[in-house]
Amino acid sequence: MTETTETFTYDYPAIEAIVTRHEAKGRAGLLPCLQEIQAFTGWLTPDICQLVGRRLDVPLADIYGVIDFYTLLYREPVGKTIIRVCDDMACYLNGSEEVLSSFKKWLGIGPGETTPDGKYTLEVHPCLGYCDLAPMAMMGDDVHGHLTPDKVADLLEVK
Amino acid sequence: MVPRTNILGKRVGKIDPGSLPAYVASGGFLALRKALTLQPEEIVHEIMAAHLIGRGGAAFSAGFKWAAVRRETARPKYVVCNADESEPGTFKDRYLLEGDPFRIVEAMAISAYAVGANRGFLYVRGEYPLAYKRLAHAVAESRRAGYLGLNLWNTEFCFDIEIYRGAGAYVCGEETALFESIEGRRGQPRLKPPFPTTNGLFGQPTLINNVETLANVPDIVLNGGQWYRTLGPLTNPGPKLYAVSGHVRKPGVYEATMDLTLQELIYELAGGIPGGRRVQAVLVGGAAGTFLRPDQLDVALGFDTLRTIGATLGSGAVMVLDDSVDLWNVLRRVTRFFQHESCGKCFPCQLGTQRQAEIVTRLAAGNVHPGDGAALTDIGLTMRDASICGLGQMASSALLSAFSQFSLLPREDEL
Structure with a gap:
């Protein structure tokens, strides 16, 4: 049900701005960065995970590992x-x-x-x-x- | 006389928790100001003299931690406030965070000055959005007004706080799992030792305290450790917050000294049991706690008094179950909780919580097999002895206490 994402503001420059704000902290910026993006998009799409991983220097597998560990982070579409x-x-x-x-x-x-x-x-x-x-x-x-x-x-x- | 106190909650519901002027007008930041005129060692000494016991659940001496971090020579050091309150039945930290957030900011600053840290981290539970909002506001306001930042009151002392939000993991209330979470990893506990006092957040010496523990600090600094020891029993001094829920007329947070009895808490403060029902059992300390019987209500709710009857105070959660409850439905939830929250790092807990939940779910459905009692005891004791953190060590506590307090399982020869 990927269409549910369309109910959210999906604004790439805004997401990049969030990443930029947390970039300097590196991995310690990961959780707040993912949380802030998710507040925008509802869930964390593969391209968001790749962008965050590249900019915060965290392997993609680790990002998926972190998201799947925490109940409040989503790697699948969710309702508004x-x-x-x-x-x-x-x-x-x-x-x-x-x-x-x-x-x-x-x-x-x-x-x-x-x-x-x-x-x-x-x-x-x-x-x-x-x-x-x-x-x-x-x-x-x-x-x-x-x-x-x-x-x-x-x-x-x-x- | 019910030994109620009004120290920790004196501002809760009385002043606007979003107003820095209201906080200052009610004596706020006096303790920090006084602290900065003292030597850091003197503050540690007062916390020691107060015999302040950690309120998060482990009941460890706060003064001992403070002194240990103070002694460390490695730099930088950090202070962390553990506001990841997630123990089922526990909501006393939320009461403080929502009702008096500036007090936590002030207490963290005092603790940082005492141990020689300049950066603080506040890790608040993800499911507490209002608490987060108020804390973020309190930190920003304090910074704006110069209560946080560089050279406070023209001293050498600099301090600021960064807030992290949890993302839904009970285990992150475990101190080292909390560090892992801030560092951007899965919240899995580390092996101890080394302890946080030497190798904590980012590997540096770290003082980590629970919200309610910190909330005690300003009054100890203002009035002294000796004053604090006059409050309640000598061995367990100071005010304590009790979160009461379940079958009581007035669920909520009540503050008293630790000579308060369970009977007084349930009947005099929380209004008794509704519907003319009677107490069947009381779960003290949440899912990681222990069950008490109705004939044990005269016990005082202190760390040591509960220990003498084989129970623990834990976080101070008190859940009352009336005589209409099927205990199996409650035990099923306890075991399901640990099954869900086990982080999977060490296998006594990873496997034990799964098997425990499976067997209890089957038992709750009335399907008893011979040897179930022995199997659950074996699983429980293995988790208690071999798990690396408190989650696994306590995951069988409520279940095994229910077995020893009530006759829940049929005798083997009746099967």
Whole structure:
């Protein structure tokens, strides 16, 4: 589903500017550089990885190794907004299973999948550190707590 | 009397966390200013005298670390703030980072002056975007107003902070894995020794402290180590943040000295159990922690008091499970968590967390085989003894404690 990338700003000069900003730090600039680019593009395409590798002097295999190690970095297309539903202990104790089911139902996809319109990717995540708000989920950078199936429907604007 | 304190959280929710003037007006940067009039050794001495115990989970003496880095002659040295809080059930660092970010900036500057460093790194969890935003703002504001930068208060001391964001890996809370991550590598722990005090970030002597540990520093500098030791029990002095979640009426972060009992925390601070239910079990210390039974609620939540009953305080996470919970569903999540988060570097952990999760998932589905208990114990003890970092060493802690505290497995002769 490569077409989902077209929903992002894919502006090569802007990406080059980010790389230039981190170039002097070499490998220590790798993680922030990839994070900043991904904030722009949604995911890290092979040509981005090659550019970063060349300029920061990091082998391409290492760049793939780093991206694949970290949950929040993506080497495959993802939706414009990533929904991370916490299903760890504190959220489970407060009803995360129901919350996850309603996300699945309204989006029509399972965990790890992206909606056909490229709007959302759904993920089940280990403890996100907002246990006082259980059950909770993050939509992009926004934290939504004390979720119920009704609130999920409101968030997705399906009602 | 519940031994509540209001030291670490005194500004949280009271002042605008984005306002440097509000921070300064409430006594902010007084400790750094005072620190710069003292000899670095005097500050290390006060941290030692305070008997400040690390709040990240390992409960190591902060003063000992500070003194060790101070002694190193290699240059440059670095200070690192570990804000990669990821232990399930733990959100006390987020409470400080979001609620009082300038305090962490000030504490890092004090620690740098004390050990002789000029550069600080703050590594904040990737899933904490608001904390990151507030920290970035606090660092930029402090720099703009001259609380960070060159020759602070016209002294020789120069200091600045660089913020790194984590990218979603529990193991990066392990200090050496965190260094690897900053250095642009997969976040896999290093073999120790050498320890960070001699060979840390970029191979240089490095002081690394947890957020809550650092948050204690300004008040120790202002009031002295002796004052700090008067707070709470002599062996475990100072305020502690407890993150309470699960089946309680008022989940949240509570601050008290470490003579606070579990009973007081659950019933008097967190409002008790909703729905007329009773406590079935309490998980203290998160996924890497231990389960306690309802008849153990009178234990004080200190590092040493919990150790006497075979438990650990860990990060200070307290998760309450009422009597409606199927413990197997919780244990399945604990083991699945470690299966997902094992970095794969050393094989006791890489293989152990996989097998452990597989067996527990099968058991949770009610499919018990003879020898399961023995196999899980064997896997657990092997991970504990042979893994290179705390993740693997603690990956069986909650499971094995659940087995010893509750009769979860049928007797072999009944199978």
